[in-house]
Amino acid sequence: MTVLTVRAQDTATAMEEIVEKLGKDSYIVGTKKIGNEMLVKATNNPKKINKTIKKGSERFNNIISKELENNTTFEENNFKKNYDDTVTKNLVNQKSKDIFKEMSTEFKELKNFLNGMVITDMAGLSPNLKNTAKVKLQNMGFSDYLLMKFRKNIRNDDSDQGIQDFIKELAEIFTIDDPINSLISSQYIFVVGASGSGKTSFSAKLAATLVQDIKNYSVVLSKLGKQNEFLNDNLKSYSRLINVPNLSILPENACKKFEEIDKKVIIDVSSNSNTTTQIINNLKKRVGSNKILTILIIPSGSNKYYLKKQIDNYRNMNPIIAFTKLDENFVSPEELSVLAENECSIGYLTETQSILKSINFVNKEILAQYLKDNLSNLSM
Secondary structure: OOEEEEEEOOHHHHHHHHHHHHOOOOEEEEEEEEOOEEEEEEEOOHHHOOHHHHHHOOEHHHHHHHHHHHOOOOOOOOOOOOOOHHHHHHHHHHHHHHHHHHHHHHHHHHHHHHHOOOOOEOOEOOHHHHOOHHHHHHHHOOOHHHHHHOHHHOOOOOHHHHHHHHHHHHHHHHOOOOHHHHHHHOOEEEEEOOOOOOHHHHHHHHHHHHHHHHOOOOEEEEEEOOHHHHOOOHHHHHHHHHOOOEEEEOHHHHHHHHHHOOOEEEEEEOOOHHHHHHHHHHHHHHHOHHHEEEEEEEEOOOOHHHHHHHHHHHHHHOOEEEEEOOOOOOOOHHHHHHHHHOOOOEEEEEOOOOOOOOEEEOOHHHHHHHHHHHHOOOOO
């Protein structure tokens, strides 16, 4: 009997050498892992192998086929020199369990995928299907993710009612309990977002609302940024208009400066997101998280790529969303889908022009009415 022992980096390499030297009809006698290498023993004369080994062995070419099909490697605990019935049965049972588990997972994924599909014939959507709430909402621009999330709550037998129910569900998930109280209870309000999004005017609107409408607060408007950003700062003009103090603060000494202010501070942030995150985290350690509120400004009508980028930039600050420029655009289904996928909350809605009395603090009823008014034309 010819017995060949091969040491290689993996079983595939060892198999190639055994086939080359003993032929395709060779049999595996045993395998063993030594360090990072595999020790594989094979023979070309199975008749002289004892019965226990023969019973657990497989033809070498079958092992190669299984190796290629399953893309797995032999491990020390899967093969021993002497196979017996118990080991073989255990291996088969475990493999069956793994296969069943994998199939079960795939069936669940397939079921979820099929739940989101609309299956039609070659003629396309029939008039009945076109009038269902789900298809109408898809045509408006709502993502499959959002429709799947609320699929149990969307009535298709009455599409108009189904859309109204969907709008109510959206209003529920997007609103916080009390955006006005969040504003009142916070001492430091960071207004963040991209340049041109409306941060400065929104900061002034918040100050005006606090001073004139909610309570007679002592408010300071502050610009956080580099020295050259203070030269043409519109925030100073707004401060004079509503008669509140104005401060310019550099990132290097921001935390110290903020702690020295004994009034509520609304901060128009021009620093990049990384610097702002660091400042906010340091300030939280000093004064506590409950005294800090972050508001992310999003101009309505933004595309989903811009919106995703802004959310990613400021995600660690856990901001509340404020939509601006609502006199120029409306909040689209695409934007709402992105917010839902990223579990964001909407706290404020405002237009561009007016500073005084121009912020809508969002609750479920206000947001539902806004969505109903602006999405009704899309469902036609």
